[in-house]
Amino acid sequence: xxIWKDQNPARKDSIPLPPEPVRDAPATAADFSPTTTAPPRAxxxxxxxxxxxxxxxxxxxxxxGKIEGTGHVRIAGKFKGDVNxxxxxxxxxxxxxxxxxxxxxxxxxxxxxxxxxAASRVELLSSGVIIGDLKAGxxxxxxxxxxxxxxxxGWDDSKAASSSKSSGKETGNDAAS
Numbered sequence: 001x002x003i004w005k006d007q008n009p010a011r012k013d014s015i016p017l018p019p020e021p022v023r024d025a026p027a028t029a030a031d032f033s034p035t036t037t038a039p040p041r042a043x044x045x046x047x048x049x050x051x052x053x054x055x056x057x058x059x060x061x062x063x064x065g066k067i068e069g070t071g072h073v074r075i076a077g078k079f080k081g082d083v084n085x086x087x088x089x090x091x092x093x094x095x096x097x098x099x100x101x102x103x104x105x106x107x108x109x110x111x112x113x114x115x116x117x118a119a120s121r122v123e124l125l126s127s128g129v130i131i132g133d134l135k136a137g138x139x140x141x142x143x144x145x146x147x148x149x150x151x152x153x154g155w156d157d158s159k160a161a162s163s164s165k166s167s168g169k170e171t172g173n174d175a176a177s
Contacts, residue, residue, distance in 0.1 A: 052087045059094065073103075075110070082114075093127045106136075108145075115149075122153070 054072040057063055061077035072087040080098045083089055089103040095110035105121045108128035116122060116134035124130060126144035139153040 054087075057095075059092075091128070093125075 052071040054074055055067075055069075057073075057075045057077045057079055059076040062079075063077070064080040066081045067073055067079070067083045067085065070086045072090070073083060073085050074090045074092065075095045075097055076092040078096045082100045082102075083097065084100075084102045086104060088105040088107070089101060090107045091097050091110040091112055093109040097110070097112050097114065099114045101112065101114060101116045102118045103116075104119065105123075106116055106119045107123045107125065108130060109125040110127070111129040111131075113131045115132040116130075116136060118135060120137040121140075122134055122136040122138070123140045124142060124145040124147065126142040128142070128145045130147040130149060132148075133150040134152070136151075136153045139151060141147075
């Protein structure tokens with residue numbers, strides 16, 4: 001005799017069998033009674049409006065190469081090479097960057113040895129050092145910061161290009177003569 005074919009009623013001292021699965025009952029009539037529901041939750045923004053990610057070069061790293069992309073970059077270590085990002089660049093206190101920079105916003109608390117070629121905004125914090133030229137839409141300089149180079153700011157690109165061609169920009173090195 002096999003257990004699975006046993007048709008005898010279950011005894012009280014035996015282990016009960018699991019209940020039969022519930023089958024969906026056929027739909028009889030639709031219920032159109034009013035119900036209260038919570039308001040829909042906010043849907044995350046579309047993929048083209050996402051917050052850019054931030055990449056970090058940690059304080060104990062030294063990297064040589066080139067950085068290009070759309071996100072934000074934070075340098076806390078040492079980097080030698082050009083940085084070309086559509087996001088923000090932050091150079092932390094104690095960090096050093098040797099190379100050219102193109103970014104939307106540049107914040108310098110460490111040291112930059114190179115040119116900032118195109119930025120809408122540059123912030124030079126009190127511990128920041130720039131050795132090189134910069135072109136920016138706006139420049140904020142904190143007391144105690146240092147810079148050696150030429151700074152062009154407050155001009156939009158079309159005005160700056162026409163004024164440099166017509167006036168022949170000076171380099172600022174004629175102070176020694």
